[in-house]
Amino acid sequence: MSKFLNEFKEFALRGNVLDLAVGVIIGGAFQGVVNSLVQDIISPIIGLFANKDFSNLVMTAGGVELKYGSFITALINFIIMAFVIFLIVKSMNKLATLGKNPEVAVTEECTTKVCPYCCSEISINATRCPNCTSEL
Template sequence: MKKFFQEFKTFAMRGNVLDMAIGVVVGAAFKAIVDSLVNDIISPVIGLFFATDFSAVVLTVRGVDIGIGSFLNAVINFVIVAFSLFVVVKATNAASALYKKKPEPPKAPTTKICPYCQTEIPIKATRCPHCTSELETES
């Protein structure tokens, strides 16, 4: 049983799990702010056109109430959260692009292959140290 809890502790304390847990908590807090924005500011302004609270707008079909206002509040919440996440991800990607390592230019070769014995030799060599063939100098 002790090993089980030790494995659970190792799993729970991994970086990804902790990051995800923090993200969920921050996301829940952000959702509360967006809900308040929509329910307390945007919905009443839109509700001015209906002369009632926008979330109270219902469509009655054959005695069944369909909460159009509540549904539209949820859609507005989604659009605001999605747009906010888009802005955050875009800013994060832009910031990480600034700190990305630029690729190093390819280095000039330091060796070449002897055309006679196919041995790797220094690029500045004029004679192969293995087969003693005289090499052509590149101009």
């Protein structure tokens, strides 16, 4: 049992797990900001043009209420969160490569040339073509 607890302790105290925990906490706080943005700013602005409030959209069928307006709001929240996360990851990748030198393309050196008389491929250091015996 102590071996199991030691393995769990080693796993839990890794840097990646702690980074993940911090990311989840920050993501939860950020979700509150995005929810407020959508519900308090974006939905009312869309409501001005469409004369609708998404949160009040409900379909009743057989005594069951389907709140598809809440689903639309959640979908908008997801799209905004995904876009912001995309921008953050893209900027972090750009920052990570900021100090590095761009990779130089590796060019292959030519080791052969074409004989102007017989058009066969020969060594670049050849002074006479081995196929037609012409001097180069």
